[in-house]
Amino acid sequence: MHTRSLRSLVKVSQVDSFTEAAEQLGMTLSALSMQMKSLENVLGAELFDRSVRPPRLTPIGRAIVKEAIPMLRHEEKLSEICRPSGDLAGNFRLGFVTTAAVRLLPMFLRSANKKMPRAVFEFETGLSANLEQKVLSGLLDAAVITDANGLPNQLSSQVLRQEPFVFAAHENLLEKGLNNLLSEGVFFHFMPDTGIGKLIARVMLDFERPAHSKTVVLDNLEAIMECVSAGLGFTMLPAPDVERYRVSGVEAIDAQASLQRELVLVMLRESILVRHRTDLATLLGS
Numbered sequence: 001m002h003t004r005s006l007r008s009l010v011k012v013s014q015v016d017s018f019t020e021a022a023e024q025l026g027m028t029l030s031a032l033s034m035q036m037k038s039l040e041n042v043l044g045a046e047l048f049d050r051s052v053r054p055p056r057l058t059p060i061g062r063a064i065v066k067e068a069i070p071m072l073r074h075e076e077k078l079s080e081i082c083r084p085s086g087d088l089a090g091n092f093r094l095g096f097v098t099t100a101a102v103r104l105l106p107m108f109l110r111s112a113n114k115k116m117p118r119a120v121f122e123f124e125t126g127l128s129a130n131l132e133q134k135v136l137s138g139l140l141d142a143a144v145i146t147d148a149n150g151l152p153n154q155l156s157s158q159v160l161r162q163e164p165f166v167f168a169a170h171e172n173l174l175e176k177g178l179n180n181l182l183s184e185g186v187f188f189h190f191m192p193d194t195g196i197g198k199l200i201a202r203v204m205l206d207f208e209r210p211a212h213s214k215t216v217v218l219d220n221l222e223a224i225m226e227c228v229s230a231g232l233g234f235t236m237l238p239a240p241d242v243e244r245y246r247v248s249g250v251e252a253i254d255a256q257a258s259l260q261r262e263l264v265l266v267m268l269r270e271s272i273l274v275r276h277r278t279d280l281a282t283l284l285g286s
Contacts, residue, residue, distance in 0.1 A: 003075055005039040006068040007091075008032060009047065013065045014093070014124075014139055017054055024122060069138035076272055088276045089118035095131035095143030096123060099196060099221055099241060100263055104144060104160075104284050111283045116276075128195035135266055142267040144284065146195025151266060156274050160263045160286040165203055165255040168225065168242045169234035178253060182207050186233030187215045188224045196261060200236050203257040221245065 012021040012032075022032040040047050047061035057065065076090050096105055105123065112121060126134075128145035135143050136154060144160065151157055173181055187209070191197040216233065218224050224235050225245035235242075238261040242252050265281055267273045273280065 003072060005035050005042075006064075007072060008035055009039060009061070010065055010068055010072065010139075012036070013057060013062070016056075019054075066137075073138060073271070087118050088116050088273075088279070090272075091120045091122070092141040092273065093122045093124070093139070095134060095140045095145075096125050097128045097131060097143075097145050097195065097263075098125045099190075099238075100144055100146075101125045103240060103244070104263075107285050108283050115279070115283060127191075132266065135268060138268070141271060142265060142273050142280065144263055144265055146199070147262045147264045148195040148198040151264070154268060155266045156269045156271070156277065157264045157266045158277050158281045158286070160265055160281055160284050163238040163240055163261040163263070165200065165236050165257055165259065165261065166239045166242050167234055167236050167253040167255055168228050168246065168250055169253070170228060170231040171249050171251055172231050173234060174251060174253075181234055183210055183213065185213075187213065188227050188233050188235040189215050189217050190221065190224060190235070190237060191219050192217065196238065199259055199261055203236065203255060203259050206257065225250075 008021065008025055008027075011025055012018060015021050015024065018032055018036075019029055022029045025032065027035075036047065043064070045060045045064075046058055047064060048055040049058050094108075101123075108121075112119065124131075124140070128148070131140060131143040131145050132151070132155075134140040136152065147157070167178065169178075169181055169185070173185060187204070189197065189204075190200060192201050214233075216227075218227075221237065221241050222245055224237070225242070227233060228235050229245075229247050229250055236255055239252065246252060265277065265284065265286075267277065
C-alpha cells in the first residue's frame with residue numbers, strides 16, 4: 001500500500017468532494033476513483049458509502065483517515081531529516097481565520113514562492129474555533145487564528161500581531177457624542193460566538209448599554225461597515241478591519257479598552273513546521 005493513496009483519501013475527507021480533491025491533487029476524477037477503489041481492495045474494506053451523492057466516508061473510512069494523518073506526518077518528518085539544507089519542503093495545508101485572510105494571505109503568497117520554493121501550500125478559511133480543531137486533528141498543518149480563550153497545550157503558537165479595537169460610526173451619528181451613540185444607537189455586532197465576537201462582547205460589557213438598546217448580529221465585516229457607512233448604527237472592530245472598509249464620513253474612535261485582538265500562528269508541537277515557525281511568521285508580516 002502506497003502512502004500516496006492515503007494522502008488522496010485524506011484530501012477527499014478534507015474537502016468532502018471527489019471532484020475538488022481530484023483538482024487539488026492534479027488528477028482526473030476517474031483516476032482518483034480508481035485509486036480509492038484500489039485502496040479499498042488492499043484494505044479489504046469499504047471506505048465510502050456510494051449509495052449517496054456525493055459518496056461519503058463510512059465509519060471505517062473515517063477511522064482510516066484518523067490513523068493515516070499522524071502516519072503521513074511522520075513520513076514528512078523522515079523526509080525533513082534527510083534534507084541537508086534544512087529548507088521546508090513538502091505539501092502543507094494552512095488555515096486562515098476569514099477576517100484576517102483578506103490581509104495576510106496575499107502577503108504570504110507573494111513571499112512564500114521565493115523564500116520556500118520547495119514547499120507547496122494549500123489554504124482554507126474559516127472560524128478560529130473550527131480551524132483550531134482541524135489543527136489538533138491533523139486536518140490542517142497550521143492556522144492563523146484569533147486567540148480569545150487561550151490555546152490547548154498541544155499547540156505551539158507565535159503571536160503575529162496585536163490589533164486594538166475601535167468604534168466606527170458615521171459623523172452624523174456622532175454629533176451628540178459617542179456616549180449618546182452608545183446609549184441610543186444600533187450596534188452592529190460581528191458574530192458573538194467567534195474569536196473576534198467574544199472579544200467585542202467582553203469589551204462592550206464595560207460600556208453598560210441600556211437593556212432597550214438594539215443590537216444587530218451579522219457574519220460579514222463588509223456588510224457591517226456598509227451599514228455603518230449608511231448611518232444606520234455603529235460597530236466595534238479591530239482597527240485594520242475598520243480601515244480597510246472605512247469610507248469618507250465614517251470616523252474611527254479609539255475604544256479605550258485594554259483588550260486587543262491577538263492573531264496567532266498555531267501548529268501541533270510535534271509538527272515539522274515548528275522548526276520553521278519563525279520563518280512562516282515572517283512571511284505573514286510578523
